[in-house]
Amino acid sequence: MKGAGWKGTVARTAGRASRLSGRGGTSIPGKVLLRLDRDAIGTLAAGLDRRAAISATNGKTTTAAMAHAILARGGAQLVHNSAGANMAGGIAATLLYGRGDTGLFEVDEFWLAGVVKGLRPQALLLGNLFRDQLDRYGELESIADRWAQIVKDADPATTLVLNADDPLVADLGRERWPAAEQAAHDSAAGAPGVLTFGVEDTALALAGLQHASDSTHCRRCGAPYRYDVVFLGHQGHYHCEACGATRPAPDVRATAIHLDGVRGARFTLTTPAGSADVALPLPGLYNVYNALGAAALTHALGAPLADIVAGLGAVAPAFGRAETVTMDGRELSILLVKNPAGANEVLRTLALEAGEHDLFAVLNDNIADGRDVSWIWDADFEHLAGHVRRATCAGTRAAEMGLRLKYAGVPADRITVVEDGLAAGLDRAIAGGDGRLFALPTYTAMLQLREELTRRGITGSSFG
Known part of the structure; x- marks a missing residue:
């Protein structure tokens, strides 16, 4: 201008x-x-x-x-x-x-x-x-x-x-x-x-x-x-x-x-x-x-x-808002979750999908996410618990995400907590499964995921 x-x-x-x-x-x-x-x-x-x-x-x-x-x-x-x-x-x-x-x-x-x-x-x-x-x-x-x-x-x-x-x-x-x-x-x-x-x-x-x-x-x-x-x-x-x-x-x-x-x-x-x-x-x-x-x-x-x-x-989805990419022969769909109301709608949408799902849940508590992550206890993960085949949890609050899924009713042997970083969590989530993998990252985790996928040549340069 x-x-x-x-x-x-x-x-x-x-x-x-x-x-x-x-x-x-x-x-x-x-x-x-x-x-x-x-x-x-x-x-x-x-x-x-x-x-x-x-x-x-x-x-x-x-x-x-x-x-x-x-x-x-x-x-x-x-x-x-x-x-x-x-x-x-x-x-x-x-x-x-x-x-x-x-x-x-x-x-x-x-x-x-x-x-x-x-x-x-x-x-x-x-x-x-x-x-x-x-x-x-x-x-x-x-x-x-x-x-x-x-x-x-x-x-x-x-x-x-x-x-x-x-x-x-x-x-x-x-x-x-x-x-x-x-x-x-x-x-x-x-x-x-x-x-x-x-x-x-x-x-x-x-x-x-x-x-x-x-x-x-x-x-x-x-x-x-x-x-x-x-x-x-x-x-x-x-x-x-x-x-x-x-x-x-x-x-x-x-x-x-x-x-x-x-x-x-x-x-x-x-x-x-x-x-x-x-x-x-x-x-x-x-x-x-x-x-x-x-x-x-x-x-x-x-x-x-x-x-x-x-x-x-x-309209094409913005990154992290129901965008799907292909990684190691699997479809990876990325669905941002950052507060209870938004998370509930994502969970409601996934519950409409037939069969059991593989999840990659990434919970961060950085400033842009909000330090208080207690909101995950107000999100109704219970609606999806019966549809989870495998759940890999990563992020700065990976353990709390795993605990939330356990209390929602996901069997403990289906939950894996990875505390070695997002990249390690992504590798663990993508390996050993089949079909589509659903990533549920919070805001800064979504940005980190985008950077990781770009580093691996799966997506284009980050945000223009």
């Missing part, structure tokens, strides 16, 4: 120096640029015709990839932080090096306020809020309060794209209209400046709230929500009997959903522009939610329904 001048030159030089030193350079140029010019994101973004931002606890990388696939079909030239650098420095670096007419940025939940202020997106997607890295970000309500302030401060021209099924997120739409108008919009679509999305297929409902359910009390009055339908964690159809708050009717919705194990999903997509069938090459209900978010966001940016359907049908 143009407009950085000598400051951009200094930032690019810093990035080259960082790469030459072997430390990488994805975010360094942006960090340097922001120290030189605190308004750099706004200055660089001003040259884009369209700008969109995506934030969520789960799924923002995949949702952004879906939106990219849709917008590219319409001829957009994307400036997109596809490498996953989603804090302010990474976004500034993406703008510094980017060439295009449309900005598409996934943004870390904690950094969203500053990015939105500079970016001034035409569309802002807020996907979900789940318990994740509490030692880093605090309780969900504190993040919801930050997001509420972002919504209040956002440009009135920004369209809010909100998950109707997540009560913490859906409630943010109230910030967009006066109190006197709230009742007219609480239970109906069409609120000004707000586009909502959600699942309407009650056949996929769970029996009740899971252990991983987080947002179960009304932000308006504090009373517990009554759930009529639960789909994923605390996402579903809900209402508050105390104050009357209720799930808004979604503008973009999915019906007739069919989940085909790890292979993909099919559903009928309805938007304000019409309805069409979608064949999604990514698995799980969680990816149906990601697809709905991407469809709503791109609809807000003017994408036609045909491009939305075609883009969703052609």
Whole structure:
């Protein structure tokens, strides 16, 4: 992008120096640029015709990839932080090096306020809020309060794209209209400046709230929500009997959903522009939610329904998000697990697969994972225990992962704990078995796995 001048030159030089030193350079140029010019994101973004931002606890990388696939079909030239650098420095670096007419940025939940202020997106997607890295970000309500302030401060021209099924997120739409108008919009679509999305297929409902359910009390009055339908964690159809708050009717919705194990999903997509069938090459209900978010966001940016359907049908998985590679004659599918709600959906998807499975579970407690790994006891590994043939556990907390699987009901003689590093664990997991191996890594373990597969020549260079 143009407009950085000598400051951009200094930032690019810093990035080259960082790469030459072997430390990488994805975010360094942006960090340097922001120290030189605190308004750099706004200055660089001003040259884009369209700008969109995506934030969520789960799924923002995949949702952004879906939106990219849709917008590219319409001829957009994307400036997109596809490498996953989603804090302010990474976004500034993406703008510094980017060439295009449309900005598409996934943004870390904690950094969203500053990015939105500079970016001034035409569309802002807020996907979900789940318990994740509490030692880093605090309780969900504190993040919801930050997001509420972002919504209040956002440009009135920004369209809010909100998950109707997540009560913490859906409630943010109230910030967009006066109190006197709230009742007219609480239970109906069409609120000004707000586009909502959600699942309407009650056949996929769970029996009740899971252990991983987080947002179960009304932000308006504090009373517990009554759930009529639960789909994923605390996402579903809900209402508050105390104050009357209720799930808004979604503008973009999915019906007739069919989940085909790890292979993909099919559903009928309805938007304000019409309805069409979608064949999604990514698995799980969680990816149906990601697809709905991407469809709503791109609809807000003017994408036609045909491009939305075609883009969703052609999207490729981001690394670690249901990507499959071949190693030593075996398929290795990599499914990121980083918090209870996300892990439960991965486990739910694997449970749909026939037969017994080989698992490679890698649990790290590095800063980017969150030091507190007690979340694994809230994830329902019990659902998969009867489907496990072999489980190899690695990572900085390999022993605790092994213990969790044992208590979930996996026989002890089917669990192997490898404490000699990820590479040794991968060798142990891949050897002696047959069929597909499912890797379940936490965030930094996923990055390490990518580096190891690249070192062995199995995947391309890491993150661009």
